[in-house]
Amino acid sequence: MSKNTEFVKFDKVDKSYDGKVLVVKDLNLNISEGEFITMLGPSGSGKTTCLMMLAGFETPTNGEIYLDSNPISNIPPHKRGIGMVFQNYALFPHMTVYENLAFPLRVRKVQKDEIDKKVDKALSMVSLSGFESRMPAQLSGGQQQRVAVARALVFDPAVVLMDEPLGALDKNLRESMQYEIKHIHENIGVTVVYVTHDQGEALTMSNRIAVFNDGKVQQLSSPDKLYEEPVNSFVAEFIGENNTFGGEVTDISKNVCKVKLQNGEILANPISVSSKGDKTTVSIRPERALINPKDKMDNNQTGKIEEVIYHGDHTRVRLDLLGNKEFILKVPNSSNELDLKLGNEIKVGWNSQDARALDPK
């Protein structure tokens, strides 16, 4: 059985609230069956609007959304059969956990014993068996979250939408919930569309990530590709940490280009530059630049240490390098032999393949 790769399909979708500004611009996105896809982006980037259009609470201004090849723009939310987990859980405060979970089944006129069975199953899936008679207010944030997840799954929807579901939890709980949701997804194979502005969350949970900015998908790819190979400077900037140099291409070949900076010159990997004279922003991940490199690297520079911040498992070093005073290095704390003192000059090197020459900011 081959999986439907166009299970959810956004086809040329535009959305505007006021007729002046497009919140979502020409969105084309295919989500395959059973996939965990995350829409990631800063607030106001249109990701939640996309989710709301899929859920049926907003209508596309133009274009069509297909669910399993059926256009759904004219189907009201309650007939779409899409489960949804809301940002603030949206548990019904006047109903017990059992009643909350039974709600979608009751409105579907499911038999009583069938409801009991399904609720039981859903609760054990989120390891909350025995909490049936509790009121939502008697649960902790994490438990409420899990009830919300169970409620969105209890009626076996084909797609589950999650709108920043972990935003209100503290850091530790958020992390353990990330794994829990990921495991639930793996176990039952439901299609999940997840919205978040937290890149860590997106990277750990998703099969694919769609990075939104300014109403457009900037990049749609797997987490590792997104981090290692950002296609433009917004993605490079938004995902993870990033050192940048603004400059101009002075020489270009197939897989290396020379970029002239204000005071210096570096070699970079041409991604979105094509000819001499192009303006560019070169992006290097902090962990790709090494201090006193043992291997041979084609970029070797000297920088002055401006700041040293201890981070437990690693130390962050801020350098003044080639006129960039915000050049960050991550040094694992196992390498004790380094002499990281303020004002010291150190040698830094990186490969031109890791320095991606992207569009200018």
Add this chain to the structure above:
Amino acid sequence: MSSETKQILTTDGIPLEISLKKAERKNKIKAFLLVAPLLLFLIITYIFPIGEMFTRSIDDKMITNMLPKTFKSMETWDGKELPSEDVFASFLSDFKILVEKKEHGKLAQRLNKEKNGFNTITKKLFRQVKRNKIDETQSIKEQIMKVHKRWRNVEYWQAIKRTAPPYTSAKYLKAMDMYLNEDNKITQVSEDRRIHRILWLRTVEVAFFVTVFCFLMGYPIAHLLATLPMKYSNLLMICVLLPFWTSLLVRTASWMILLQQQGVVNDFFVMIGLVADDNRPEMMYNKVGTYVAMTQILLPFMVLPLYSVMKTISPSLMRAGKSLGGTPFVAFWKVYFPLTIPGIGAGCLLVFILAIGYYITPALVGGASGTLISNQIAYHMKTTLDWSFASAMGLMLLGGVLVIYWLYNKLVGVDNIKLG
């Protein structure tokens, strides 16, 4: 294990509890001083007047003080046949004192209320006393009995005895169109004189329907207020609050202008041909006027609690209801509506309690068939000056409100009230 738990001491060796109390005392005093003016104000303007009203409504001491000896000697009288010489003698001596103080008129009035016919015979007795016709060396009983034949009637003496207790429930019974008859039995007044009960029922009826109308009209408005974007909801809120900023009298008067037979509404009906010019419906000086005006005036009291509750209901709850497969109606009825019950309770209770004691509006637009019990209370306060009767009715109104509150607490729970 020792039975006594170990006392926790502070580092200075003072028991922790005492130390804590000391530390908190200053705050407690401060808090008390802050509320003290209000407390005092409440006691003076609320608790004290209610107490005063209550004593006034049951007070019957006047006659008790007028006939002290009589009542004392009547204690041994069984009340079946004419009382003994002793009672007559004490009555005469009490009466003489009253004559000296020129208070015999008041006595006659009070006794006449208890039983018709006392006026005449008291006057006759007064004349005999004034002329010193009663010889105290002879049997006083015989002499008084000769003054008027009614003094020989045991019923009149029974009536006097009935007035002996310093407290009476007569005013309360009167408010229910009842009275205590000769045998101390609660009896209804004759049918043509039962006016109070109609008024009570009408008051409850009007309050009930005004509450229902306010709810039906206020719920959608409150919902709109809570869900509209700020700039529209502010405008709407002003529209809701506008009546608050206009004097009650002005508002009622404008309803009179609108509703009277030659008024704006009737003119409009005639203009669009809904009614004939010579057959204009009466919309004022009856219950219709009372309903319309009171509903309009009390509407904000329904809208505001509802609004404050609806404001706290996250819109995502309705969305959740819909996304889980509930139709918009199911989502509303199963999710939204139950969550607004605290607001409904508060609004209904507020409107009902205000409506049940409403006075000016029914007085002005109610006419004869639209007046309520409060108008009757005002009538007795201002016209008949029967303050104790007015007090009794006022307290009954208060009691009724408390009963409703209690019922509400039983049914919905006071914790569920949310005013804001």
